[in-house]
Amino acid sequence: MSDLRVEKRRAAAELTLSTGQRVRGSFFLAGSSATHFGPERIADLLNGETGFFPFAVEGQAQAETALYNRTQLVCVKLLESTGEATLDPGYDLATERHVAMLLTNGDSISGAVRVYRPAGRDRLSDYARTGEVFRYVETPNATFIVNTTHIVELSETT
DSSP: OOOOOOEEEEEEEEEEEETEEEEEEEEEEEOOOOSSSSSOOOOHHHHHHHEEEEETTTSSSSEEEEEEGGGGGEEEEESOOOOGGGSTTTTTTSSEEEEEEOOOOOOOEEEEEOOOOOOSSSSSHHHHHSSSSSEEEOOOOOOEEEGGGEEEEEEEOO
């Protein structure tokens, strides 16, 4: 094995693109993260850089890795029950807000988001202004990572 080779693990997901296309396959993730303790997560990879990311496309006659542009990625549905969102530091302490999102492709997602801000600054409007482009939304059936530039409408639900 080469000293230059970096071992990666695969994480199954479904991409929803701005074209309306849905693509199933796997992300390639590092065994450790440069920004926190533990393995790299899909949200880390998406928020880590701009431009393109590699994705192993499922269902091709032969294995194919395609490069997708982050700006054209509407959302990612996580297909493994790893509890990736719960690995955020302070997850249990963050304020949970139940929301409905309308996305640029016409899809809607209703679920819970976490607002990692101090009390009094943990409103949905504070969540909307935080810097990360790709953020978790937890629904009863799945966890999504949504590209905030593709959120048309965001409202709090009860």
